[in-house]
Amino acid sequence: MPRFIRRTVSATLCCGLFLMLTAPAALAHDSLKSSSPAKDAKISTIERIELEFSAHVLFPTVVLREAKGKSVDIGQAHADGPKVTAKVPRTPPDGKYVIAWRVVSSDGHPIEGEIPFTVTGSAPSSAKHPARASALRPSAAPDSVSAGDQVGTQGVSTWIWVALAVLLTIGAGAWLRYSNPDRPGSAK
Missing domain, CATH: 1.20.5 (Single alpha-helices involved in coiled-coils or other helix-helix interfaces)
Structure with a gap:
């Protein structure tokens, strides 16, 4: 015995x-490599949200919210390998916004994060002001988000x-x- x-x-x-x-x-979850708009970017218009990860991801969820938490209508998020995109039908009014995202990484664990940005200089009635509409260009901002900007489920x-x-x-x-x-x- x-x-x-x-x-x-x-x-x-x-x-x-x-x-x-x-x-x-297990610490090696995939991470967000870049986003458009980038973290803390100041943009004048947005047509779609683009997220790029370090590996293929599945089951993407992307939500666009105002600073007060109210959701903004966007298209369904789609994953194509390491890239996730969601169309934004119309640029929201000036203000602060947050992109909240969640995906399942290639190791099967969910990861999530938030990307704050600001819309400046957009005009919902830009058709009435063609000179102002032509001036609407994205401002210079960093094009990527580091892995440290990621919120969430990192770890064992x-x-x-x-x-x-x-x-x-x-x-x-x-x-x-x-x-x-x-x-x-x-x-x-």
Whole structure:
């Protein structure tokens, strides 16, 4: 019986070690490489939202909100490999906006984030003012968003840490109980 216990403890510790060593690989979620509009950009018009990720993504959701939280109507988001696009039928009025996005990364974990930007100089009635309509051009702004601007679910899944803790606790308990043959209650 002690041989069986030693094998069980060894197997448990090996499983725990395996989980501990492979868990950092789960940190490698895909990330947002760039967006249009870019984070904190000041733009005069917007025809579509474009997001580019570090790998293929699935099940994209893109929402455009005013600073007060009211949704702005946009088209359905579509993923094409690492790129996600959503059409914006008309440029919203001047103000601050946030693009909220959520996708499933290539490793199967959902990731999400927000990209704030400002619309400046747009005119809903630009047809009445052709000179002003021709002046509506995007202002200079960074074209990309770094991975640090991403909000959300980065890191190792909770269940991995729970499984690791359970395995290590069982292994340590069994090792302590059966490692000293002179101790009362240990297998002989």
